[in-house]
Amino acid sequence: MAKLTYNPRVFDVSDVESAKQIILTREPDASTEERWERETPYLAGLLAAHLTPNSGSLILDYGCGLGRLSKALIELCGCKVLGVDISADMRRLALDFVGSDKFSVISPEQFEEEVNSGLRVDGAVAVWVIQHVLDPVACIDTLARSLSSTGRLLVANTHQRCVPTVEKPWGKDGHEVRKLLAARLREIAIGVPDPIWVGENTAKSAFWGLYRPRATSELKDLNEVD
Numbered sequence: 001m002a003k004l005t006y007n008p009r010v011f012d013v014s015d016v017e018s019a020k021q022i023i024l025t026r027e028p029d030a031s032t033e034e035r036w037e038r039e040t041p042y043l044a045g046l047l048a049a050h051l052t053p054n055s056g057s058l059i060l061d062y063g064c065g066l067g068r069l070s071k072a073l074i075e076l077c078g079c080k081v082l083g084v085d086i087s088a089d090m091r092r093l094a095l096d097f098v099g100s101d102k103f104s105v106i107s108p109e110q111f112e113e114e115v116n117s118g119l120r121v122d123g124a125v126a127v128w129v130i131q132h133v134l135d136p137v138a139c140i141d142t143l144a145r146s147l148s149s150t151g152r153l154l155v156a157n158t159h160q161r162c163v164p165t166v167e168k169p170w171g172k173d174g175h176e177v178r179k180l181l182a183a184r185l186r187e188i189a190i191g192v193p194d195p196i197w198v199g200e201n202t203a204k205s206a207f208w209g210l211y212r213p214r215a216t217s218e219l220k221d222l223n224e225v226d
């Protein structure tokens with residue numbers, strides 16, 4: 001990103017309240033708490049309907065924050081959830097917030113190591129996070145490699161990138177997350193989050209997508225085209 005310095009410190013938080021405020025910023029028509037209450041059950045239902053986890057499943061919650069969706073998925077489906085978050089504060093708070101022995105949480109570096117060592121998950125979610133990561137291509141590649149052959153990834157994301165930088169709170173770097181996802185994974189469903197639950201502003205600026213891994217031969221063909 002030209003002349004902008006990535007600043008993941010915006011995700012340093014002191015307590016649950018400040019964590020919620022950075023996860024779901026206040027909108028003109030709804031407070032953080034209203035968005036949290038309205039959106040969480042809707043998104044959890046969307047994730048559960050598309051990933052269909054059961055008590056034997058391991059689901060990845062990438063960029064889990066406080067783990068609101070990990071908690072909801074554990075309650076709905078009885079699955080195990082592995083959270084990943086760049087913020088040590090979020091990881092510490094998430095353990096208490098989720099409060100379940102079915103939940104564990106690690107850093108992106110630890111996750112990368114686990115995937116390189118063979119970790120595969122039955123399903124993955126990445127909600128409001130790929131828009132914020134420094135390197136979305138690398139992030140999507142790790143997510144893709146973490147999926148089992150039958151695993152699916154459900155993403156909810158803004159169309160525009162929204163990168164935390166030192167120079168200004170949220171910058172754009174020109175990457176289109178939906179295009180990057182479809183280049184590395186096979187898009188099998190796409191939609192707009194329901195404005196009733198996520199609010200008009202979020203619905204206008206975001207999409208959700210369901211993805212499956214591409215076969216090795218498909219990836220080879222894509223590389224040859226490149």
Ligand SMILES: C[S@@+](CC[C@H](N)C(=O)[O-])C[C@H]1O[C@@H](n2cnc3c(N)ncnc32)[C@H](O)[C@@H]1O
Nearest residue numbers: 011023063064065085086087108127128129133
């Ligand atoms: C807007 S919050 C969304 C949290 C959660 N997915 C939810 O919907 O409640 C974005 C989260 O992504 C995390 N994050 C940002 N960059 C990340 C990265 N490169 N890898 C993992 N987590 C990251 C932040 O620390 C923050 O907790």
